[in-house]
Amino acid sequence: MTGSNIRRSMPLFPIGPVMQLTELSARQIRYYEEHQLISPARSEGNRRLFSLNDIDKLLEIKDLIDQGINMAGIKQLLFVKNQEVIASDGKPQKSERELSNDEIRRHLRKEIVQAGRFNQHAASQGNITRLFH
Amino acid sequence: MTGSNIRRSMPLFPIGPVMQLTELSARQIRYYEEHQLISPARSEGNRRLFSLNDIDKLLEIKDLIDQGINMAGIKQLLFVKNQEVIASDGKPQKSERELSNDEIRRHLRKEIVQAGRFNQHAASQGNITRLFH
DNA sequence: AATGTATGTTAGGTTTTCTAACATGGTATT
DNA sequence: AATACCATGTTAGAAAACCTAACATACATT
Numbered sequence: 537m538t539g540s541n542i543r544r545s546m547p548l549f550p551i552g553p554v555m556q557l558t559e560l561s562a563r564q565i566r567y568y569e570e571h572q573l574i575s576p577a578r579s580e581g582n583r584r585l586f587s588l589n590d591i592d593k594l595l596e597i598k599d600l601i602d603q604g605i606n607m608a609g610i611k612q613l614l615f616v617k618n619q620e621v622i623a624s625d626g627k628p629q630k631s632e633r634e635l636s637n638d639e640i641r642r643h644l645r646k647e648i649v650q651a652g653r654f655n656q657h658a659a660s661q662g663n664i665t666r667l668f669h
Numbered sequence: 670m671t672g673s674n675i676r677r678s679m680p681l682f683p684i685g686p687v688m689q690l691t692e693l694s695a696r697q698i699r700y701y702e703e704h705q706l707i708s709p710a711r712s713e714g715n716r717r718l719f720s721l722n723d724i725d726k727l728l729e730i731k732d733l734i735d736q737g738i739n740m741a742g743i744k745q746l747l748f749v750k751n752q753e754v755i756a757s758d759g760k761p762q763k764s765e766r767e768l769s770n771d772e773i774r775r776h777l778r779k780e781i782v783q784a785g786r787f788n789q790h791a792a793s794q795g796n797i798t799r800l801f802h
Numbered sequence: 803a804a805t806g807t808a809t810g811t812t813a814g815g816t817t818t819t820c821t822a823a824c825a826t827g828g829t830a831t832t
Numbered sequence: 833a834a835t836a837c838c839a840t841g842t843t844a845g846a847a848a849a850c851c852t853a854a855c856a857t858a859c860a861t862t
Contacts, residue, residue, distance in 0.1 A: 548690075550849090551819065552712070553681045562819080563840055579685070581848045583819060606838075683818090685849065695850080696809055714817045716850060739807075 544592075547577035547585035554586045558594045565594065571607040573597055573614060677725075680710035680718035687719045691727045698727065704740045706730055706747060 551562055558565075568574055569584075574593050576584040586594075593614065600610045684695055691698075701707055702717075707726050709717040719727075726747065733743045 548686045549681065550683060550685075552683075553718075557681075561840075563842085566820090567839070579848085581819090582821095583848070585686075601839090683850075694809075696811085699852090700808070712817085714850090715852095716817070734808090 544588045547587050549586040549591065550579075551584050551586070554591060554594065557591055558598060560594060560598060568594070568597055568607075571611065573607065573611055677721045680720050682719040682724070683712075684717050684719070687724055687727065690724060691731060693727060693731060701727070701730055701740075704744065706740065706744055 549557075551565060554560075554565065555562060565574075565584075569576065574586075574590050574597075576586045576590050579585055596614065596617075597610055600613060605613070682690075684698060687693075687698065688695060698707075698717075702709065707719075707723050707730075709719045709723050712718055729747065729750075730743055733746060738746070
């Protein structure tokens, strides 16, 4: 798990902004979660919290929906794509252990404090992620 | 106003995640707004919406507070720093006209759709912004 | 002792999000 | 044509998050 992956998987956004960014309805987003296309984190009070990764995925889903693909198909496609990423990554990412929100935030704080380094880039990352420079 | 500036000024985060990212209390954040150190956007229902720029600024403020500088001083420092950015930017950014949320989101959508380009970078941007890759 | 500054705390109200249920317009199937 | 299924809309009631405004407090300055 690289630093950038951690950043991209930080649960930050409540559903409102995600709706606007993706132009999906709350109903749609929840339905996709119900069918396990995404798994946003939850706040203490049970509100969904989306990461940049989640938002990227939602935009992909939207695309696939537009192409007439149904839930099952999209689920498979997202799964396959994820496999590819893991494969091309070199390391099979062991069991991709879960980081707690607190761990993620601690990591984040460290990176903020240690400011000044230049940015590094994975060549192919999707959609939303690219927006934050 | 460059594309990246637009991205960095998108009002996305409600106060909750901002509190966690900055480790500031809601009271502090609102107090800084009251003293015009930041000017987060508002949702239709009057909730504060912070941009990456706002979060960066809050982290700077936190730093300056730690150095014992008071509101007035911080305000000046932020102002001066902003002047510098504008100056080194080349263009004095006319009157930096306000973009509506909708304009920003339209722009955002365009950038998302037109995927694939490589990332570009301004060499010196602060803090949080760097986290989103 | 009195004032000022930055922040904490509380109260009451509004917005946002939650789940669950029912409704609806297409498509596919019988 | 009737039925079933899929993706989404809509509604209701409850809970969480956020809002402003006011008062409280700790510390520094006068």
